[in-house]
Amino acid sequence: xxxxxxxxxxxxxxxxxxxxxxxxxxxxxxxxxxxxxxxxxxxxxxxxxxxxxxxxxxxxxxxxxxxxxxxxxxxxxxxxxxxxxxxxxxxxxxxxxxxxxxxxxxxxxxxxxxxxxxxxxxxxxxxxxxxxxxxxxxxxxxxxxxxxxxxxxxxxxxxxxxxxxxxxxxxxxxxxxxxxxxxxxxxxxxxxxxxxxxxxxxxxxxxxxxxxxxxxxxxxxxxxxxxxxxxxx
Amino acid sequence: xxxxxxxxxxxxxxxxxxxxxxxxxxxxxxxxxxxxxxxxxxxxxxxxxxxxxxxxxxxxxxxxxxxxxxxxxxxxxxxxxxxxxxxxxxxxxxxxxxxxxxxxxxxxxxxxxxxxxxxxxxxxxxxxxxxxxxxxxxxxxxxxxxxxxxxxxxxxxxxxxxxxxxxxxxxxxxxxxxxxxxxxxxxxxxxxxxxxxxxxxxxxxxxxxxxxxxxxxxxxxxxxxxxxxxxxxxxxxxxxxxxxxxxxxxxxxxxxxxxxxxxxxxxxxxxxxxxxxxxxxxxxxxxxxxxxxxxxxxxxxxxxxxxxxxxxxxxxxxxxxxxxxxxxxxxxxxxxxxxxxxxxxxxxxxxxxxxxxxxxxxxxxxxxxxxxxxxxxxxxxxxxxxxxxxxxxxxxxxxxxxxxxxxxxxxxxxxxxxxxxxxxxxxxxxxxxxxxxxxxxx
Numbered sequence: 001x002x003x004x005x006x007x008x009x010x011x012x013x014x015x016x017x018x019x020x021x022x023x024x025x026x027x028x029x030x031x032x033x034x035x036x037x038x039x040x041x042x043x044x045x046x047x048x049x050x051x052x053x054x055x056x057x058x059x060x061x062x063x064x065x066x067x068x069x070x071x072x073x074x075x076x077x078x079x080x081x082x083x084x085x086x087x088x089x090x091x092x093x094x095x096x097x098x099x100x101x102x103x104x105x106x107x108x109x110x111x112x113x114x115x116x117x118x119x120x121x122x123x124x125x126x127x128x129x130x131x132x133x134x135x136x137x138x139x140x141x142x143x144x145x146x147x148x149x150x151x152x153x154x155x156x157x158x159x160x161x162x163x164x165x166x167x168x169x170x171x172x173x174x175x176x177x178x179x180x181x182x183x184x185x186x187x188x189x190x191x192x193x194x195x196x197x198x199x200x201x202x203x204x205x206x207x208x209x210x211x212x213x214x215x216x217x218x219x220x221x222x223x224x225x226x227x228x229x230x231x232x233x
Numbered sequence: 234x235x236x237x238x239x240x241x242x243x244x245x246x247x248x249x250x251x252x253x254x255x256x257x258x259x260x261x262x263x264x265x266x267x268x269x270x271x272x273x274x275x276x277x278x279x280x281x282x283x284x285x286x287x288x289x290x291x292x293x294x295x296x297x298x299x300x301x302x303x304x305x306x307x308x309x310x311x312x313x314x315x316x317x318x319x320x321x322x323x324x325x326x327x328x329x330x331x332x333x334x335x336x337x338x339x340x341x342x343x344x345x346x347x348x349x350x351x352x353x354x355x356x357x358x359x360x361x362x363x364x365x366x367x368x369x370x371x372x373x374x375x376x377x378x379x380x381x382x383x384x385x386x387x388x389x390x391x392x393x394x395x396x397x398x399x400x401x402x403x404x405x406x407x408x409x410x411x412x413x414x415x416x417x418x419x420x421x422x423x424x425x426x427x428x429x430x431x432x433x434x435x436x437x438x439x440x441x442x443x444x445x446x447x448x449x450x451x452x453x454x455x456x457x458x459x460x461x462x463x464x465x466x467x468x469x470x471x472x473x474x475x476x477x478x479x480x481x482x483x484x485x486x487x488x489x490x491x492x493x494x495x496x497x498x499x500x501x502x503x504x505x506x507x508x509x510x511x512x513x514x515x516x517x518x519x520x521x522x523x524x525x526x527x528x529x530x531x532x533x534x535x536x537x538x539x540x541x542x543x544x545x546x547x548x549x550x551x552x553x554x555x556x557x558x559x560x561x562x563x564x565x566x567x568x569x570x571x572x573x574x575x576x577x578x579x580x581x582x583x584x585x586x587x588x589x590x591x592x593x594x595x596x597x598x599x600x601x602x603x604x605x606x607x608x609x610x611x612x613x614x615x616x617x618x619x620x621x622x623x624x625x626x627x628x629x630x631x632x633x634x635x636x637x638x639x640x641x642x643x644x645x646x647x648x649x650x651x652x653x654x655x656x657x658x659x660x661x662x663x664x665x666x667x668x669x670x671x672x673x674x675x
Contacts, residue, residue, distance in 0.1 A: 021452050046445050051382055051453030067436070067449040071382040085445075086436035090380055105436040109377040111421070127435040128377060130421040147431055149421045169423060225426040226409060227264055 008034035013041035017048065027054040044084065049077055052094075069096045072113065085122075088115045091132055097205075104141065107134040110151065116205040123160065126153045129170055135205035145172055146182065154201050156210050164218055172218040173198055175210060184224040190217045255498075266498040267406065269587025269597065271399055271490045271535070271557055276507045278490070278535055279544040281654030282647050283663060286633040294632035301628040302638035305552050307529045308390060308459020308482040311451070315459055315482075316368055316390055318552065319348025320624045321639060322542060324616075325487075325533050325556035326372045326392065326463070328354025330407050330416045331494030331587065332560075333604035334361050335612070336596045339563055341365030342609060343616020347624070352392060352554075355405040355430055357419045358384040365613070370461065373450070375404060376430035378420040382453055390483075391450055392461040393443070395434075395476075398491030398534040401465030401505045404432035406495040411590040413599040440475040447480040461485050466511035466534065467504075473518035477528050485554065486515050488534025492557035494597060495588030508534040508545075510657035513644075516549035525549065539626020546627070547642035548658060555623075562619035563612040564594040 010020050020039065027033045035056055042048050042062045049058050050070035060068070063081040073092045078099070085103045088096035091110040098106075101119035108124065110132025117134075123141035126134050131150040139157030146162070148170035158176035165182020172185075173194070181187075190213075198212035244250065255266065287293035294301060308315035324344045329337050331354060338361040344351040350368035357379020363369055371388030373380065385391065396402060407416070409425045417424040437446045447460055462476040463485035473484055488508025493501060512532055519525040532545045533554035545553045564570075568581040573593035579586060587597035595607030631639045634646045648663040649655035655662040656669035 018452070018456070022455060025455060047449040047452040050449055053382065066442070066445045070449050071385070071453055073382060085442070086449075089436045090377060090382075092381060108436040109380065111381065124435065128431060130377070146435075166429075168426075225423070227267075227427045 006034060007036045007038050009038045009040065011040050012043065012045055012048070017045055021047070021050065024049060024052055024054070024056070024058070027056060029054060042081075046084070049075070052077070063100070072096055082119070083117075087117075088113075088132075091115060101138070106136075107132050110134070114204055116207075120157065125155075126151070126170070129153065133201055133204070135201055135207065137205075137207055139176065142179070143182070145170055145185075148172070152197065152201060154198060154205075154215070156207065164220075166224060167218075167220045169220060171197065173215040174218065175215045178216075178218070181218065184221050185218055186221040188217045188219045190215065267408070267495055267588050268498055268501070268585045269492070269494050269496075270501075270585035271492040272501050273585075274502055276490060276535075277509050277651065277653045277657050278507065279509065279541045281509070281650045282544050282658055282660065283650060284543070284547075284630055284634055284646055285648060287635040291635045293635050294637060296629055296632050299632060300637060301632050302640075303624055303628065305529070305640070307461075307531070307552065310482045310524075310528055311480065312390075312457060312459040312482050314389075314457045316350060318350060318368065320620060321546060321550075321552040321627075322536075322620055322623050323349050323370075323531065323552055323554045324351035324559055325491075325554040326352035326354045326370070326394065327556055327560075328356035328405070328407075328494065329359045329362070329419070330354070330356035330411060330599070332596060333598050333607060334359055334415075335604055335607045335609040336560075336563060337362040338365045338609040339607070339612030340559060340616060341369070342613025343559075343620060344368070346613065346617035347620045349620065350389065353388075355394075355407075356416060357381075358387070359419075363387060365609070372463075374430070375432060375434045376420070377435065378422075378430065385450070385458075386454055388458060390459040390461060391454070392463050392485060393447065393450075393481075394463045395472075396465035396467075396487075397463065397493065398465045398487030398489050398505055398508070399493035400496045400500045401467045401489075402432060403496065403500055403504075405430035406588070408495060408588050408590070411588075411599045416599055440479050443476070444479040451480075459483060461531070463487065465489075465491070466506045466508065466514075469506070469511045469514035470518045473515045474522060477519065477522055477524055481528060483529040483531060483551075484515060484519075485531045485533065486511055486550075487554075488532070490535035491533050492560075493587075507657070508532060509654060512545060512548040512550060513657070513659040519549075526551065536623075539623045539628075540630060542623050542627040543630040543639065543642055544647065546639050547646050548644055548660075551640070559616060559619070560596055562615050563596055564607070564615070565592070565596050567594060570594055 039060045044065045046065035052075035053073040058077045065084040067086045069077040074094045077096045082100035083098045083102045086105045089108045091113040093113040095114040097116040102117045102121040104122035105124045106121040107115040109128045111130045115134045118137045120138035125140040125144040127146045129151045135154045142160035145164045149168040152171040155174045159178045161180045162182035164185030195212040305321045345367040352370040370390045372392045374394045407428045459482040461483040462481040466488045489505035529551040531552045532550040570593035592598040595603045647660040
């Protein structure tokens, strides 16, 4: 594969993960460091490109293990393969895109930024999300958006059991079937402002073949927000 | 009106007044009792142990002037920047949310003054506590409220919280009246809700996953920070071994007497094991892995005095941690506020409604008016004084046992007053060589 001269290529078959992450952490915000990185032969390594905080494009060619791009800030990370558990966990900003499938807890606890999975995502997708936007081109597994606090989860395929269990104020959109809703999660009306939100997110995720009107919206019934005490007498 | 029972009246042991009151409260309100503080029941504890001071067969150190070291280093296993503490007594994790911002600041001030660490809680790191704490441990909890890589890098150590002694297997709780604007914003939650945080971590589900999680945290922080794993005492032997296998630099072990800001009473009183048996279980686990003293053991749950500190260290802990006692040192449950405790249906010495946010001492509250009563400078001084007393007391006992460092205390220096304590602490019943369960006799 031809590589442009200004792309820093790191081969994880010959470079220690520690060295790669340290170099990415050491990027000087003011110096002309390579702003495009390509990581080859990840071979399922865990914690690849985690903890980044720089305006840098990182392309990972192959499959990654757990926590790829964990706690990402500002960086754009693209995985040309599948991702293991907790891809982009606690993402703060920037974007993480997976071309293949993602395992469980994709985008878990994310507080900002964008996570896109072009395949399917496993269980607990968007669990405890706190402001991140997540777009899944395929389907998601059970217990997704458990205790989801803020942010938006868009699922172009189906959702598994117990979607949005104990949800707070996150916005959920599912285009296909929902196997079941979790405690305190209900279907809500899809209004114009929600269509606009969906349209913008699908555009950011570069997904052009689905229409906002095809989705259904889910959110909190807000019945579990306070303990019920019977002080009737 | 208080009634003095007549001599011929006999109160039921099974249905005592506390039990009757709780049955009637439950029938009236239809919800379990949620409260703060820790277990209130009588439990085998450090009070059931005594030191064997030096005599003819042992040589004591002079009680005040001779050197008796108290320093401890935590995180020597993998971290490039371990914690160097002057005393083996740290401040346990307590959240901003559960406590007011000035109270958190005071904990940092006091700990810093005597050269030890303080710890964040289930609500993220506040600038006040970072600024006031020279050494700050940042907790990674199941809720991940406020979690962010900047604070992770600002921290001096990271504590992965699996559980706490007051409620092993339970998540956090913060009731609506304490979810102020600032608390809600830090936690990304709506204001005023009764918040229940997760009891399981969102992105790992077992010890093998935990190992990978710890690896990620080390990568994000460039292998600088010590990483602790905090567990509530239950299956302690196995939990410690699994946490060590997962790569922990230190184990924080919280016995069932450990405090809480808000938990169901039934949980506080009926789940977990006391601190006393938990320590030997942890030490056994570490010793069998040849890692005792290399993976440091920090013990909490009912540490009140220098005697408690010394006994925990003698049983094999490297350090202890205080929470409830720190709040009391700052003024919680002070008779100074007796009239106000009465107004809210409690009394100094009994107050445990830390969940309610109406603390007259201004510590467990988010109400500005109440929090303003608490001066973080004065509170910090009280914490420092209290920590100094604990340290001096522990040194006194160590010197009496002939030890030039508090870490030289050992189980051989202890005897037990009760059969239960002897079995749990694995030291002989006083006057005998009998350790029930250990040396084959009963």
